Amino acid sequence: MGKQTSLYQRHVSAGARIVDFGGWDMPLHYGSQIDEHHAVRNKAGVFDVSHMTVVDVTGSGSRDWLRKLLSNDVDRLTTPGKGLYSCMLNPAGGIIDDLIVYWQGGAAYRVVVNAATRDADLGWMEKQAADFDVELNERIDLSMLAVQGPQARIIAAPLLPAELGEAALTLGSFVSVEKDQVFVARTGYTGEDGWEILLPADAADVLWDDLIGAGVQPCGLGARDTLRLEAGLNLYGQDMTMSTSPLESNLSWTIAWEPVERDFIGRHALVGQRNAGLQSRLVGLVLDGRGVMRAGQRVATDAGEGQITSGGFSPTLQCSIALARLPLAAGRHCDVEIRNKLNPARVVPPSFVKQGQIKIESGES
Amino acid sequence: MSEVPDNFLYTKDHEWLDLDDDGVVTVGISDHAQEALGELVFVEAPQAGVIFANGDACAVVESVKAASDIYCPITGEITEVNAALEDEPELVNSSPYEAGWVFRIRPDDVTALNELMDAEAYETFLAELED
Numbered sequence: 001m002g003k004q005t006s007l008y009q010r011h012v013s014a015g016a017r018i019v020d021f022g023g024w025d026m027p028l029h030y031g032s033q034i035d036e037h038h039a040v041r042n043k044a045g046v047f048d049v050s051h052m053t054v055v056d057v058t059g060s061g062s063r064d065w066l067r068k069l070l071s072n073d074v075d076r077l078t079t080p081g082k083g084l085y086s087c088m089l090n091p092a093g094g095i096i097d098d099l100i101v102y103w104q105g106g107a108a109y110r111v112v113v114n115a116a117t118r119d120a121d122l123g124w125m126e127k128q129a130a131d132f133d134v135e136l137n138e139r140i141d142l143s144m145l146a147v148q149g150p151q152a153r154i155i156a157a158p159l160l161p162a163e164l165g166e167a168a169l170t171l172g173s174f175v176s177v178e179k180d181q182v183f184v185a186r187t188g189y190t191g192e193d194g195w196e197i198l199l200p201a202d203a204a205d206v207l208w209d210d211l212i213g214a215g216v217q218p219c220g221l222g223a224r225d226t227l228r229l230e231a232g233l234n235l236y237g238q239d240m241t242m243s244t245s246p247l248e249s250n251l252s253w254t255i256a257w258e259p260v261e262r263d264f265i266g267r268h269a270l271v272g273q274r275n276a277g278l279q280s281r282l283v284g285l286v287l288d289g290r291g292v293m294r295a296g297q298r299v300a301t302d303a304g305e306g307q308i309t310s311g312g313f314s315p316t317l318q319c320s321i322a323l324a325r326l327p328l329a330a331g332r333h334c335d336v337e338i339r340n341k342l343n344p345a346r347v348v349p350p351s352f353v354k355q356g357q358i359k360i361e362s363g364e365s
Numbered sequence: 366m367s368e369v370p371d372n373f374l375y376t377k378d379h380e381w382l383d384l385d386d387d388g389v390v391t392v393g394i395s396d397h398a399q400e401a402l403g404e405l406v407f408v409e410a411p412q413a414g415v416i417f418a419n420g421d422a423c424a425v426v427e428s429v430k431a432a433s434d435i436y437c438p439i440t441g442e443i444t445e446v447n448a449a450l451e452d453e454p455e456l457v458n459s460s461p462y463e464a465g466w467v468f469r470i471r472p473d474d475v476t477a478l479n480e481l482m483d484a485e486a487y488e489t490f491l492a493e494l495e496d
Contacts, residue, residue: 033403222403222429291427292406292427292432294431313406313427313429
């Protein structure tokens with residue numbers, strides 16, 4: 001038996017199929033992950049993501065430490081509450097994890113990292129903290145709900161404490177607000193509008209029940225994966241790993257090159273990789289015919305071989321889509337090897353669906 | 366507990382077989398199998414007229430999770446495939462023993478069906494899997 005979130009019994013009672021995810025017993029779906037997917041695209045869904053790791057950073061050296069640790073620059077956070085998506089790199093430029101860091105004013109930051117990488121992340125962070133005046137405090141006392149979809153905020157707002165609900169409705173993208181231990185950020189992993197809400201574990205069940213009572217669909221990890229794939233959002237461990245850099249992972253935009261004197265971990269390697277010229281890049285694929293692309297499948301292109309990093313069936317597009325790492329010079333067409341047969345696919349920018357809208361052109365391009 | 370109709374035969378690969386009066390066998394996957402696979406998004410059925418040997422991979426079902434082969438449960442010639450699955454693969458989930466049948470096959474040797482499990486034996490087999 002794995003670790004369980006504070007909502008585990010709720011999931012079991014709701015008929016969830018439970019699977020292991022990074023050592024946690026998590027809901028895969030509550031009956032139909034396709035229905036859950038559509039609920040998020042069309043209305044609102046809620047995910048229990050309490051398995052994710054929240055680390056509060058304090059101490060006079062926190063800013064300097066984060067500017068060393070992360071490839072994005074926390075100095076871009078100019079108002080308290082603002083959040084920033086970043087990678088944490090090893091010296092070779094490989095991705096240890098991706099994360100969101102929020103500035104909470106003064107020397108206080110909150111970092112949210114992946115569940116499956118918790119141990120490696122914390123070990124790395126503590127090791128790098130040795131020369132800085134920082135204190136890391138893992139918030140295992142908090143639960144995390146992601147409420148996502150075009151109607152998510154409007155349904156969820158009245159269920160939050162009054163003042164917080166009003167404040168949360170005014171948040172811009174990647175901005176958070178916190179009152180009395182309840183933290184609301186306008187972020188997510190679905191390509192839809194919504195919030196990620198951190199709150200004390202003993203208050204999470206009431207909010208969960210209230211959201212479902214208000215018509216929000218409980219959603220499991222299955223829908224979370226198809227939603228993030230349609231949105232072209234990378235999954236750590238598949239689309240990016242310790243042996244790929246942000247430059248090869250469609251994440252160049254997360255690297256803060258300026259100011260040049262900021263010597264973040266991995267910078268030297270990234271500069272070398274940039275100067276030498278990239279060999280590969282992460283792109284989107286749309287399968288022309290029937291069949292389903294899956295992670296690990298081989299991709300043949302006019303510039304050599306590549307590989308699917310994440311693939312599946314898109315409930316919105318009603319065909320198979322994938323993220324793939326292809327040779328840099330690959331053209332707009334490729335062939336994906338599915339069970340020993342080559343299947344034609346189109347190469348597209350890795351963003352298939354965003355805010356309910358299909359982003360790729362249909363048919364031949 | 367998954368549904369196991371009395372009148373069918375079953376394989377260890379969780380396929381069901383139903384011998385019709387015309388000597389042709391209808392094949393599908395069991396309720397247990399559809400539940401384990403998850404929602405189907407694509408079925409690649411065999412072509413009518415093709416001959417398969419017992420144990421050959423003859424069809425593929427793709428679910429939201431993974432692709433799985435369907436192994437031909439008996440040697441014979443495919444006579445018909447369920448065309449409805451092309452547009453509605455989810456019929457296998459919603460109606461595994463009726464609307465979600467996959468193909469029909471004319472066995473070379475009908476007595477080979479005697480090797481398969483009846484409903485009671487399959488239920489015992491399922492119970493052992495869950496232990």
